[in-house]
Amino acid sequence: MKARVLLLALVAPSCAFAWHDTGHRVVGEIAWRSLTSKEQTQVTAILTTLGVRYQSLPNACVLPDDIKRFTDAVTGFKQDHSMDNWHYKDKSVTPGHPTPANDDGQLMKKLPELIDSLTRDHGATKEVAFKLAMLGHLVGDCHMPLHTSAMWLPQTGKFDRGGNDYKLQDSRHNLHLFWDALPTGNVDTLVDKIMRDHPATSYSHRRLTIGPEVWADESWKISRDFVYTTPQGQEPSKEYTDKALRIAYDRLALAGYRLAEVIKTILKGR
Numbered sequence: 001m002k003a004r005v006l007l008l009a010l011v012a013p014s015c016a017f018a019w020h021d022t023g024h025r026v027v028g029e030i031a032w033r034s035l036t037s038k039e040q041t042q043v044t045a046i047l048t049t050l051g052v053r054y055q056s057l058p059n060a061c062v063l064p065d066d067i068k069r070f071t072d073a074v075t076g077f078k079q080d081h082s083m084d085n086w087h088y089k090d091k092s093v094t095p096g097h098p099t100p101a102n103d104d105g106q107l108m109k110k111l112p113e114l115i116d117s118l119t120r121d122h123g124a125t126k127e128v129a130f131k132l133a134m135l136g137h138l139v140g141d142c143h144m145p146l147h148t149s150a151m152w153l154p155q156t157g158k159f160d161r162g163g164n165d166y167k168l169q170d171s172r173h174n175l176h177l178f179w180d181a182l183p184t185g186n187v188d189t190l191v192d193k194i195m196r197d198h199p200a201t202s203y204s205h206r207r208l209t210i211g212p213e214v215w216a217d218e219s220w221k222i223s224r225d226f227v228y229t230t231p232q233g234q235e236p237s238k239e240y241t242d243k244a245l246r247i248a249y250d251r252l253a254l255a256g257y258r259l260a261e262v263i264k265t266i267l268k269g270r
Contacts, residue, residue, distance in 0.1 A: 019144055021062045022190070023183035023252060027140040028058035029191045030256020031263060034200060042267050047133075049126045051076040054133060058187065061136035077130070086110045086134070087141045089216065090150035090162055093224040097152035100159060107147065111138050111212040118266045136259055139215075143255035145247075146176045148216045149223035163227070169235040175227065178236060182248040191256075198253035208257050215258065222247060 019027070032040065047055045053074070054060045067077045068084065089105035092098055114135045121128055141147045150159040151166060160166045163175035183190060200208065226247070230236040236244070 019140055019183055019252070020180050021065070022185070022187060023144075023180070023248075024061040024065070024137055024140045025058040025187045026183055026190050026194065026252050027143075027255045027259060028056075028061035028136050029187055030195060030253060031136065031259035032057045033191070033195065034257055034260035035263065039264060039267055042270060043132070043263065046124050046129050049124060049129045050133070054129075057136060060129070060133035061140060063130070063133040064137040076126075083134075086138065088147040088162055090159065091148060091216075091220050092152065092159065093149050093220070093228060094152035094159075097159075099150075103150075107138060107142060108212060108216055111135075111142060114138065115212075115262055115266070119269065122270050132263075135262065139259045139262065140252075140255050142212055142215045143219055143251040143258075144179065145219045145223040145227050145251070146179050148219040149227070151228055166228070167232055168230070169233065173235075175230070179227070179244065179248070182245055183252060194249050194253050194256075198250055200257045203254065203257065208254075209261050215254075218254075219251070222251075 032043075035043065043057055044055070047057065047060055050060065050063070054063045054076075063075060063077075064083065064087075066075050067080050070079065072078050085104045086106045089107040090099065090103050092100075114131055118128070118131055118135060121131075146163040150162050152158075153160050153165060156165065158165070160175075163179065164177075166175040168174060168178060226243070230240045
């Protein structure tokens with residue numbers, strides 16, 4: 001398992017991505033399965049304004065990354081990096097080194113804005129569909145610990161950009177990519193396992209319906225207490241990898257169930 005995760009990290013795309021495509025599809029599929037048939041029909045009606053590639057909730061959750069790497073012939077949108085900083089909000093995990101004032105991460109601003117906008121906008125337009133796709137994607141990002149945290153590195157005199165500069169066994173491997181690559185394999189198989197091991201009933205209703213600030217704080221605490229415990233310059237141990245995978249599956253489950261709860265709230269006014 002460990003070797004497989006690190007191999008995928010090696011061939012992974014840009015450091016701006018979280019959970020890779022598989023993880024975002026897992027979040028979308030868990031949310032989809034948690035909706036009623038009526039709610040699924042409403043979501044489908046919104047997403048049909050997108051290209052065929054993104055008309056399912058799991059695939060729509062990948063669209064915000066795809067517009068960074070593909071042309072409009074693939075996504076139906078102009079290739080765009082202007083929203084790259086929507087995907088994270090780094091907060092320092094290093095005592096004595098507070099979060100830098102110039103951090104431009106917009107995750108904790110954009111998530112509430114999207115929820116509010118979708119709650120008020122009852123149309124079925126391409127713009128609304130994109131907002132729903134972005135919402136699904138950013139809920140996933142918020143549950144990935146290294147999209148909410150950064151460590152101060154004395155050797156560089158800078159923060160590590162959410163683990164991107166925290167190098168593992170060689171310069172090609174870093175902590176952010178390691179965590180991105182944890183959810184791997186067939187999406188349906190992963191979702192079956194995650195929902196079986198982490199059913200919605202195992203979480204309190206309050207925990208599933210609290211807002212983005214709490215989601216991000218949970219992720220940050222995981223980074224502070226565990227994520228950075230694997231040493232720089234080394235391949236993560238089996239013990240670390242096994243625990244990281246358990247945490248990742250729990251975060252994906254929570255992201256999916258919470259996304260479903262947000263969508264249910266948004267749809268109530270339609």
